[in-house]
Amino acid sequence: xxxxxxxxxxxxARLLRGVAAAYEIKGKDSPNTRFRVIAYERAADSIERSxxxxxxxxEDGKLGQxxxxxxxxxxxxxxxxxxxxxxxxxxxxxxxxxxxxxxLDIPGIGAKRAYKLVKELxxxxxxxxxxxxxxxxxxxxxxxxxxxxxQSEKEIIDxxxxxxxxxxxxxxxxxxxVAENILEYLRKNPRVKRxxxxxxLRRCVSSVGDVDISVASDDPEEVIKYFTAxxxxxxxxxxxEHTASILLPNGMQIDxxxxxxxxxxxxxxxxxxxxxxxxALREYALKKGMSLSEYGIRFLQKSKVQKSKFKSQNYNAKxxxxxxxxxxxxxxxxxxxxxxxELRENQGEIEASIEGELPSLVEVEDIKxxxxxxxxxxxxxxxxxxxxxxxxxxxxxxxLGYEYLLFTEHNPKIDEQEEKIMDVLRRKKEYIDKTNYxxxxxxxxxxxxxxxxxxxxxxxxxxxxxxxxxxxxxDFAVVSVHSSFRGSRDKQTKRILRGLEHPKAKxxxxxxxxxxxxxxxxxxxxxxxxxxxxxxDKWLEINSWWDRLDLPDILVCQAIxxxxxxxxxxxxxxTDQMVLMRYGVSVARRGWAEKGDIVNTLGYNDFxxxxxx
DNA sequence: GCCGTTTTCGGCCCGACTGTTTTCAGTCG
Numbered sequence: 248x249x250x251x252x253x254x255x256x257x258x259x260a261r262l263l264r265g266v267a268a269a270y271e272i273k274g275k276d277s278p279n280t281r282f283r284v285i286a287y288e289r290a291a292d293s294i295e296r297s298x299x300x301x302x303x304x305x306e307d308g309k310l311g312q313x314x315x316x317x318x319x320x321x322x323x324x325x326x327x328x329x330x331x332x333x334x335x336x337x338x339x340x341x342x343x344x345x346x347x348x349x350x351l352d353i354p355g356i357g358a359k360r361a362y363k364l365v366k367e368l369x370x371x372x373x374x375x376x377x378x379x380x381x382x383x384x385x386x387x388x389x390x391x392x393x394x395x396x397x398q399s400e401k402e403i404i405d406x407x408x409x410x411x412x413x414x415x416x417x418x419x420x421x422x423x424x425v426a427e428n429i430l431e432y433l434r435k436n437p438r439v440k441r442x443x444x445x446x447x448l449r450r451c452v453s454s455v456g457d458v459d460i461s462v463a464s465d466d467p468e469e470v471i472k473y474f475t476a477x478x479x480x481x482x483x484x485x486x487x488e489h490t491a492s493i494l495l496p497n498g499m500q501i502d503x504x505x506x507x508x509x510x511x512x513x514x515x516x517x518x519x520x521x522x523x524x525x526x527a528l529r530e531y532a533l534k535k536g537m538s539l540s541e542y543g544i545r546f547l548q549k550s551k552v553q554k555s556k557f558k559s560q561n562y563n564a565k566x567x568x569x570x571x572x573x574x575x576x577x578x579x580x581x582x583x584x585x586x587x588x589e590l591r592e593n594q595g596e597i598e599a600s601i602e603g604e605l606p607s608l609v610e611v612e613d614i615k616x617x618x619x620x621x622x623x624x625x626x627x628x629x630x631x632x633x634x635x636x637x638x639x640x641x642x643x644x645x646x647l648g649y650e651y652l653l654f655t656e657h658n659p660k661i662d663e664q665e666e667k668i669m670d671v672l673r674r675k676k677e678y679i680d681k682t683n684y685x686x687x688x689x690x691x692x693x694x695x696x697x698x699x700x701x702x703x704x705x706x707x708x709x710x711x712x713x714x715x716x717x718x719x720x721x722d723f724a725v726v727s728v729h730s731s732f733r734g735s736r737d738k739q740t741k742r743i744l745r746g747l748e749h750p751k752a753k754x755x756x757x758x759x760x761x762x763x764x765x766x767x768x769x770x771x772x773x774x775x776x777x778x779x780x781x782x783x784d785k786w787l788e789i790n791s792w793w794d795r796l797d798l799p800d801i802l803v804c805q806a807i808x809x810x811x812x813x814x815x816x817x818x819x820x821x822t823d824q825m826v827l828m829r830y831g832v833s834v835a836r837r838g839w840a841e842k843g844d845i846v847n848t849l850g851y852n853d854f855x856x857x858x859x860x
Numbered sequence: 861g862c863c864g865t866t867t868t869c870g871g872c873c874c875g876a877c878t879g880t881t882t883t884c885a886g887t888c889g
Contacts, residue, residue, distance in 0.1 A: 270861095279861080282872055286861035317862050355878095357887055394886095398879065446889095517874090522889060529873040534866075540874055601865080 248340055248348055252331040256294050256301055259324070262336065263291040265348050268358035269339045290315040292523075298801045302328055345373035353377055354406045367392045381407045416454045417499060418763060420793040420830050423448065425499060426458050429477065436473050438466045440508050445518040449588045451833035453796045454763055457500040461515060467505035474503050509561055510542065512571030516578075517541035523593035524586075531597060532581055543570040544580060589836040594804070608836040609815075611829045613848040616651040617644065619702065619725055619756060619788065619816030620825075624675055628657035629704055629712060630729060634821040637682065641697060643822045650695055650851040654679070655702040655725045655756075661712045669717060675699065676720040696851060698722040702756055707731040709745025711752065718751050723858055725788065725816075727756030728769060736770040743776055747785050753858060754814055755780070757790040757797040765794065773802055777809040784859070786846055787811055789838075791831030792818045803838025812857075813840065814847045 248265045267287035274280030293315040294301050304310055305328050310321045323333045340348075343362065350361040364370070368388060370379050381404060383389065389400040417425075426444050433442040443449065445459035464470045471491045475483045484492040484500065492502045506514045517525065518541065529539045538545045544557075545568045557580055561570040571577040575585040583600040587608055590596040599605045620640055621633030633640075637654060644652050656675075659668045679699045702725045704712040711726055718724075726746045734742075747755060758776075759768025780787060787806055790797045795818070798806065806813060815831040817824055835845060842848045846857055 283861050285872075289862080315862070319861060355887065359886065394880070396879065402878085518889095520889085525889095526873055531865095533873070534864095534871095538874075542875090598865095 250332045260291040260295040271358040346370045346376040349376040422455045449519050459502045461504045463508040463511040470505050510570045512573040512577045513543045524591035527593045543568040609842045611832045613842045616649045616847045618653040619818045621820045625656040630657040639822045653698040653700045655700045658703045658712045672720045700724045705746030709742040723751045723753040725754040725756040726752045728760045739769045740772040754786045756788050757795050763794045777811045780811045786814045789815045789831045791827045800837035
């Protein structure tokens with residue numbers, strides 16, 4: 248396995264997984280090996296999930312912040328980043344065939360099987376090891392190895408071929424919409440008592456692999472029959488007693504699980520995850536003498552918990568397990584508050600829940616205005632024009648119950664003559680002033696204000712793409728990066744801070760610039776940007792656009808800790824996109840945001856005080 | 861090797877599935 252100084256998180260994680268595999272094979276005799284392997288795997292998971300580069304943390308002397316990295320691991324990483332290698336790891340890895348490590352990527356093959364396959368089949372070249380394995384499998388060579396058979400040979404073939412196929416992930420808004428159609432269909436059946444999304448979809452992770460759904464019903468057979476009869480499917484993959492899977496024409500797999508209403512709570516809890524949340528929850532319960540599973544809670548003999556708390560619960564004497572109809576009673580029985588699914592990532596929510604200090608998360612209903620809207624009023628803008636009129640977007644805002652809006656068409660192309668730019672912006676201001684006047688008086692019931700803004704490019708050097716005197720036409724504006732996404736952290740940080748210089752540059756739009764599945768965002772010293780925003784009253788946007796969802800949840804969490812104010816906006820380019828606000832809200836919730844952290848939850852009067860215009 | 865609301869020592873999540881197994885090992889989520 249290659250090591251070098253500039254290792255990314257993914258590479259470090261891969262290295263640690265390799266070390267875990269090596270220990271699994273070499274340390275058979277030592278009783279502690281099992282846990283050492285787990286420790287390395289946990290550290291790898293933790294590093295892979297971290298949005299901050301571990302190398303940067305190391306430079307700042309903050310390696311200890313990463314969960315799962317203790318004194319030994321920190322010393323090894325220190326050696327790795329300093330010298331480009333870890334002698335201890337090299338010694339361990341060099342004594343094993345290099346080819347086995349590539350096989351670890353194949354589902355169903357772990358350390359032991361990878362080692363055995365490579366040894367028995369004499370695969371020596373590390374590069375292309377899985378292709379070689381595939382060819383040998385197709386020749387029927389694997390079934391001859393002790394511990395393998397025809398079945399496992401076939402599985403290995405499927406798995407290797409599948410590696411190159413099954414990588415597709417779906418964006419949250421898309422998966423949610425598909426799932427909701429199916430949930431709606433299921434709920435129409437009178438035998439369905441409850442139907443819920445599970446897994447990453449329920450936790451509102453920004454992209455999801457497959458869609459899992461659970462149903463509470465006393466008649467699983469009937470529900471499965473009904474589910475597999477869903478019209479908009481391309482095939483039924485599997486249909487059993489309690490579970491079934493269908494495939495949709497777009498390639499999305501929908502897995503269904505049916506359970507009786509009495510035991511539905513533990514099931515919902517278990518399959519909502521995350522894995523890390525569940526592991527931490529079970530470890531906590533274990534210390535109190537309780538064992539948790541998808542079936543309920545079982546008491547260990549040494550348990551000191553008062554079982555009186557459980558009196559109201561269903562006790563299944565045969566299975567010796569307490570069963571739960573809903574999640575709330577499950578968590579409550581552990582002495583905890585119910586934890587919103589968005590928080591279940593083992594990021595401190597368990598501790599907060601025990602202390603009764605869970606945040607009161609922001610909700611869609613709290614939002615009082617949309618601050619990023621593209622109408623079709625301006626032509627020849629630097630990027631996409633909106634599809635609909637200001638009027639139609641204002642009508643939609645009324646329907647959504649908003650009290651104010653900010654129109655933020657892209658700035659006019661900068662190479663136009665300055666007088667021309669001034670002209671169109673003057674016309675827009677006059678139009679909005681006029682419209683507001685008539686609407687406020689006519690409505691009678693509620694004041695609704697339309698603010699005049701723009702979304703202005705921050706150019707590579709940090710200058711904004713607008714003539715200085717044009718700012719006078721605007722109430723306040725969004726500034727955003729739309730180009731030059733590479734570039735050093737230092738340069739990009741300076742660029743952002745300069746872009747926010749003007750007092751009316753109030754909001755930093757889609758701050759990282761990422762497009763999920765397309766490109767990474769810009770590299771920025773977020774700590775510095777957060778401090779700047781806090782001191783200078785700038786707001787960071789959580790953009791609800793389906794493949795942006797930007798700020799990402801983890802940065803939301805960090806920003807809030809510093810005390811930075813955020814806004815949630817849709818970046819709508821058409822009227823029917825304004826309902827996408829819920830996805831921005833879900834990002835905020837995953838970042839532990841409360842109503843008070845989000846500026847556009849303020850009513851009109853408080854908002855104008857906050858924006859100071 | 862990590863970690864602390866019983867612990868700085870002594871623990872370490874839980875169950876399903878699969879295969880080659882006559883009682884368990886490996887892998888996964």
